[in-house]
Amino acid sequence: MTDKREPGSPLRVLHATEAMGGGIVSIVDSISRRQVEAGASVTVLYTVRPDTPSPEVMRERFHPDVSLREPLSGGSTLRDIPLMMRELRRLARRHEYDVIHLHSSIAGVAGRLALVGVRASLFYSPHGFAFLRESSPALVRSFYRTLEQIFARKGTLIVTSAGEVELARERLRAPRVEYLQSGVPESSLVVRKERASGPVLVTMTGRITYQKAPWRFAAVARALEGRARFLWVGGGSAEDAANWIGDAPVELREWATPDELEDIFADTDIFLFPTLWEGMALSLIQAQGRGIPAVTTDVVGNRDTVLDGVTGFVRDTDEQLIEATRRLIDDPDLRRSMGAAAVERVRESFTDDGIGEDSVEIYRRHRA
Incomplete structure (x- = not known):
């Protein structure tokens, strides 16, 4: 040229x-x-x-x-x-x-x-x-x-x-x-403070599509109903939501603005990200950078982001996702330690x- x-x-x-x-x-x-x-x-x-x-x-x-x-x-x-x-x-x-x-x-x-x-x-x-x-x-x-x-x-x-x-x-x-x-700007990183009251909030962000495996999120919500709130943030067709989430105890919210998402992350205790494939998921990095421990799947991108046993859990089956989420719900000290480690991990590798x-x-x- x-x-x-x-x-x-x-x-x-x-x-x-x-x-x-x-x-x-x-x-x-x-x-x-x-x-x-x-x-x-x-x-x-x-x-x-x-x-x-x-x-x-x-x-x-x-x-x-x-x-x-x-x-x-x-x-x-x-x-x-x-x-x-x-x-x-x-x-x-x-x-x-x-x-x-x-x-x-x-x-x-x-x-x-x-x-x-x-x-x-x-x-x-x-x-x-x-x-x-x-x-x-x-x-x-x-x-x-x-x-x-x-x-x-x-x-x-x-x-x-x-x-x-x-x-x-x-x-x-x-x-x-x-x-x-x-990743995310270093200025956005924060070690979140545990909320003083209210049920544990488990959140997922992303469109309701096959790639995001909403039925797996729904399976965890059904298994742990009553132990935590489950929130899915992201658009998608009503038909897909009905087919893949159905009557599971999952709150659905349309896509949030960046400011609204910050408020959601501030209230979120666990980020459950059960996707089937990824490149490098920015939403997962964002959650980890806000000090939220993650439970995710063992696929490219997710396993690159989350250090298993350190900043969250990387799992394969629905049963393993359920057990890892249950463990974090029941152990606030583990949530705090993994969240703090997640912020440092993002600071080192994903800004x-x-x-x-x-x-x-x-x-x-x-x-x-």
């Missing part, structure tokens, strides 16, 4: 995704914000899906110096992906950006396919490889893995957990893999204060 700009000009970065909802919003907000603070010129390109915040909410959330392009919307995913591919190819051919960073498995494949034959500095973060999705049949997961292997040589893979680094190197044979520490400068340095090392 020929750069005809003046020496010392800001690095021009484009972040692109078709999955602008949930955790992707948080990570793109975090990295773009820190990159602007590091002196880069940053733009975000995205398509609209049901859980995508409105343009007004996006503008309010993102750093004022981050340029948000008008969302692409063809009315369906099948139309949105070609729209994004054409736009990426157009922008790359015009050399409008020095770096293109793709977020999500679908954007990663579509973007790299769109730019075949175009000289561009490409970077890709899956935020949970599609071939790990247990909701897909084995044949489909194998197809996803094959696509990842084929495109692994185009661009540089940037991942945010040690588990993803291992997968990228051993299963995908990716020649260029970089680890980028992500995002350096994500801007670190990512820009990765870009510079691998620019085409």
